Amino acid sequence: MSIKKKLNRLKSHLSHEVSTKSVLTTCQSIESEIPFIEVWENEGVTPYFFDGSYCLIRERRFPIDQQHGIYTFSQFSIAVNAWNESGMKHPLSAAGIKPESFVFFDTETTGLGGGVGNSIFILGHARLSGDEIHLKQHILPSPGAEVPLYQSFLESADYTTMATYNGKSFDWPQVKTQHTLIREHVPKLPSFGHFDLYHASRRMWKHKLERMKLSIVEKEVLGIERKDDLPGFLAPMIYFDFVERKDPQGMLGILKHNEIDILSLISLYTHLSFQILGLDQKQTAKEMYEIGRWFSHVGEAEGAKESFSRLANTTNSETAAAKHALAFEYKKEKKWMDALHIWEDVVDQGNEDVIRLEACIEIAKIYEHREKNLQKAIHFTRNAEAISQKLQSVNNRKLTISHQEIMKRLERLNKRLYRSF
Template identity: 50%
Template sequence: MSIKSKLNRMKKHIVTEAAAPIIENRKTLEIPNEKIWENANVRPYFLDDDYCLIREVRYKLEECHGKYSFKDFLNVVEKWQGFDGSHPLSAKGLHPSQIFFFDTETTGLGGGAGNMIFLLGYAQFNEKELILKQHLLPSPGNEIPLYYSFLENIDYTTLVTYNGKAFDWPQVKTRHTLIRDHVPKLPSFGHFDLYHAARRMWKDELESVKLSNVEKKILQFHRKGDVPGYLAPMIYFDFVERKDPEGVLKVMSHNELDILSLITLYTHLSLQILGLDHNQTSKEKWLVGKWFDYVGEEKLAVQHYQKVMHSVGEEKNLASYALALHFKKEKAFDEAVVLWNKIFQATKDQPLKIKSLIELAKVYEHYYKDYKKAISYANEAYKSLTENDHNSSEKVLIRIKRLNRKLSK
């Protein structure tokens, strides 16, 4: 980069009373297949002697992606404002425009400086519509205009990604480090990573929690004619060599669908967490309760477990066990014993049965001091263990021996 170019860029950061506007985006280069790009709503962004390509799409709030409209997202953000508690996906205190849905396409799945981002895609809401933008790297030497155009007007509080904490954003930070002297700083932000949320909710229901699977099974969105993500690097390198936009435009369409699915998935997860999904299954209610337990929101966890108590099936036993642990913690042992007794008599889940029996043995030993009953529950747990449960068997035997000694005294 020339000294003149660097000085021109520095002028943007010098504020004077009569500062004249600096025109950065002068067209100085020929864009291969520019007409095709224009027809696809893609425009060049010029910076000094380089450029990148930017595509912009706008959606009305009434439009749908899968089972929800974009307006539903605005509604769930409003619902979060009345949420009394904490949760990793809580949008309380946020305006919809502060939430930034982000996804990238890269030249490989590995990390480090050898892996390059060639497409930065994101979407933000305003009061009237959803605006989706994509910044495309026309060739490996054009990263400065790519990141400059991406960062110059960025304004958000929280990033929403799918596995972005582990992959997308570390890649952005790596590439940014290489050119940080020539582009704006990366802003700080909160982060909603929906991949971990999807795993928590549906890992047992789906063969994998790839976004495409979650789309089909959970969000009721089916892609047609989509380019598989694993082909994106090959398509990009072909584009760099031949300059034909056809293939890379399909990759941009794939990226666009990924971003729109983030909006629908966040909407759906929010309704699940807030208890506003009328089609929520008993298992999902139990899993949301476990999630609240995990983040320390015990009161909300109990509320969700109690909802599951009105259901039938194994989820009722799982929720009963979790609820009994809360009763035990609060020293409400009578209530806990009732639940554990019901579980070990009703459940088909052998590990859950054994855990309930052991908890009963503990309570009768340490709280009720009824060693006979404690031994009977411990013996029942021992009989239920399989030959493979060596560690558990030894622990239960130690308990039984200790109880026999207490009883003999």
């Protein structure tokens, strides 16, 4: 970083009595005293001076046609534009947002717990800038330099949306806690929207991944293979060693680890968007089903029906579940006959007894309350009774509809039918 840029950053803090020459001398003096400054500069790291102290900043730029896993960075813009064209409501929707407005954010801390005893020592973020991805990492050289760390970070924090991996529960609360300690010295935290890709990934792939660590999602979902990567759990020990010895070699490994984390968030958001919007040609039936459930959960009926309908017209392990879920969508819209026909198909052709049992009860409800046909309501309730007995005899499993509930329904229907004669 040039001395001119450093002076510009200090300009608002200079009194009229302090000459540019004296500040120039001070900056040069501080910079010359930074341990291993030549090593840092060779790695693209420069000091940032503020309020009599400094932090370190590492910047890297990546072309948008660079591949990171199964996607190039340019496909991120395609995902954002697709959201803006879709009109669908969804927690990950980028409707009304430009690709350049996204900030992909991650931190490195001295521990996994919360509170003031856990310090952030790297604030990393990346965003689209022209035809490049601009990545910036703010490094705490030692405890006590938090003011320049956060000042430099907040100078770069002109954004409206943030994407993290478990950042809503961990990273941003940590930032808020640390910021509270120095809020009299630096700008206020900006307001922001938040896409937490951890919870999205868990919803999508918990059926096949035992753990939802970002590195596992990278490998199993995004096709990203880390080579010679520093294990994240070693980061605090390496940072403490750096604070003591000042040698940056270990820290450079942590910065690379953090860099991959951030770049992976771009590919992950792209992949999740392609999945949700139906742009992924390799999407599995289970993923399609989970997307339908997600749309249903957030009240996006058209998206849910589209996902479930695509599955309902196939023959795979999710077909019966998709039909069952599709019938519930029609029931929400009070399209009773549409729901009825689908559930009857589930009972006749389905191969999952739990779903067939629930479908029988739903059919019985429609015949009793909507069609006023008690005989058919009794018929399907008896079918449910038979399926319930079969399931209990096989594995004694606890069902969503108990055998006792079915028998109470059957008894009530028989009484109603008797009184109608």
